[in-house]
Amino acid sequence: MNEITEELRRLNRSIERLMARFLPPERPDLSGGCRTFRAEMREGLLCLKEIKRPSPARLSDLVGIDGLIEVLRRNTLQFVKGYPAHDVLIYGPRGTGKSSAVRALVNEFDSLRMIEVEKNVLFHLHDLQEMVAGEKGRFILFCDDLSFSDGDEESLKLKSLLEGGLEARPENLLIYATSNRRHLMPERFSENLPPGDDEIHPAEGIEEKISLSDRFGIRLGVTVFDMNLYLEIVRHYLRKYGMEEMTEETERDALRWALSHGNYSGRTAEQFVRDLRGRVLLEGDSN
Numbered sequence: 001m002n003e004i005t006e007e008l009r010r011l012n013r014s015i016e017r018l019m020a021r022f023l024p025p026e027r028p029d030l031s032g033g034c035r036t037f038r039a040e041m042r043e044g045l046l047c048l049k050e051i052k053r054p055s056p057a058r059l060s061d062l063v064g065i066d067g068l069i070e071v072l073r074r075n076t077l078q079f080v081k082g083y084p085a086h087d088v089l090i091y092g093p094r095g096t097g098k099s100s101a102v103r104a105l106v107n108e109f110d111s112l113r114m115i116e117v118e119k120n121v122l123f124h125l126h127d128l129q130e131m132v133a134g135e136k137g138r139f140i141l142f143c144d145d146l147s148f149s150d151g152d153e154e155s156l157k158l159k160s161l162l163e164g165g166l167e168a169r170p171e172n173l174l175i176y177a178t179s180n181r182r183h184l185m186p187e188r189f190s191e192n193l194p195p196g197d198d199e200i201h202p203a204e205g206i207e208e209k210i211s212l213s214d215r216f217g218i219r220l221g222v223t224v225f226d227m228n229l230y231l232e233i234v235r236h237y238l239r240k241y242g243m244e245e246m247t248e249e250t251e252r253d254a255l256r257w258a259l260s261h262g263n264y265s266g267r268t269a270e271q272f273v274r275d276l277r278g279r280v281l282l283e284g285d286s287n
Contacts, residue, residue, distance in 0.1 A: 030135045035106055036115045038126060039121045039141075046124045048115065048131065050174070057104040063233045063266065068220045069077040072101055073108065073216055080138050086217025087175045091182045092195030098178040105176075107248070113137040119146065127137040133170040140155050143177040159174050175216075179244055182213065182221065193241070230264035237273035249275070 005030075017067050017273060028034065029051045038052040059069050072088065079085035090098045113130065122143070132139045234254045235246050244250075257263050257272040 013164065024184050028168050030119060030132065030139075031137055031260060034108060036116070037114070038116045038118075040118065040123075041120060042125075046121065046127050051116070054106060055100070055103040056107065057100045058107055059101065060100055061102045061236075062104070062231045064225060065101065065234045068222060071106070071218060071220060076105050076109060076140075079140075082138075082171075085174060087215070087249050088177070088218045088220065089213055089216035089239075090176075090178045090222065091180065091222045091264065092222025093263070094180060095263060095267030096225060097266045098222060100205050100266075102140075102142055102144075102176050105140070111138060112140065114140045114142050116142050116144065117145075129170060129173060135172060137172065139173050141173065141175045143175065146177045146179045147181050177190050177216070182219075183283065199265055225264045226267070227258075227264055230254075230258055230269055233266050233269035234273060241273060241277050243273070 027080065028037065028048055031039070031049070033082055034050040034052065036054040037048045038051055039046065041047075059073065062069060068090065072090075075085050078157070088102075090101065092098060103114075106112055114133075117125075117128070121128075125141075138228060230253060231246070231254060234250075238244070238246060238250075246254075253276070254272050257275070258268050261268045261271070
């Protein structure tokens with residue numbers, strides 16, 4: 001009897017796996033209360049999953065990228081009002097607030113919805129386009145930390161959706177992407193050298209590489225932060241967490257922290273203050 005029961009359980013699990021593979025997953029209400037989603041592949045099928053605990057980031061938390069924030073906010077405001085607006089590419093060094101600036105937009109505009117898209121989902125961008133077409137909300141597809149190697153087919157899908165496909169894109173959809181690379185693809189010193197014998201038209205290859213980034217109407221670059229800006233960001237987070245003003249000792253600790261992490265960035269500054277706050281609270285417990 002036990003063997004029959006176990007066999008029935010195995011059969012039931014097999015049937016559930018088959019149903020998950022061949023039946024379309026339940027789609028969340030894109031016009032409901034939830035405004036943040038993640039596009040992911042499940043058993044070979046594209047599905048949208050609600051993000052019920054979205055990032056609490058605010059644009060006011062970001063220091064040192066005021067010009068970028070101004071353009072990003074204006075373009076997004078145009079979009080949510082139904083005015084012409086552009087796709088956006090933000091590029092620059094790690095830890096400078098590129099991703100946080102995009103995530104914070106949901107907390108700035110109540111009518112905005114955002115769908116986080118990982119690279120392996122880019123093959124299905126046209127399916128995502130169909131999902132949001134006709135919905136009442138305004139949607140941003142967010143591609144974080146995006147980059148491609150030579151010949152990646154995902155880049156062709158993205159290029160087609162950005163501009164150049166036969167099918168018109170819904171007016172309620174924009175693409176915002178961040179990347180450490182200005183043109184989203186690797187660039188080599190050899191491409192700036194006199195052409196060799198292996199490429200008849202080397203300039204065409206370079207044009208092909210930069211054609212993807214060119215299709216973003218707005219391209220915003222972030223530069224490397226210096227020491228003074230880093231310390232300014234540390235002061236900002238000290239105030240945010242309700243801690244004491246910067247002292248000489250705190251400044252020395254902050255600089256040592258940045259040296260151990262290899263960069264002056266907003267992320268490094270926040271990590272330092274978070275660690276400092278935790279240590280101060282722990283010392284308070286012991287007292």
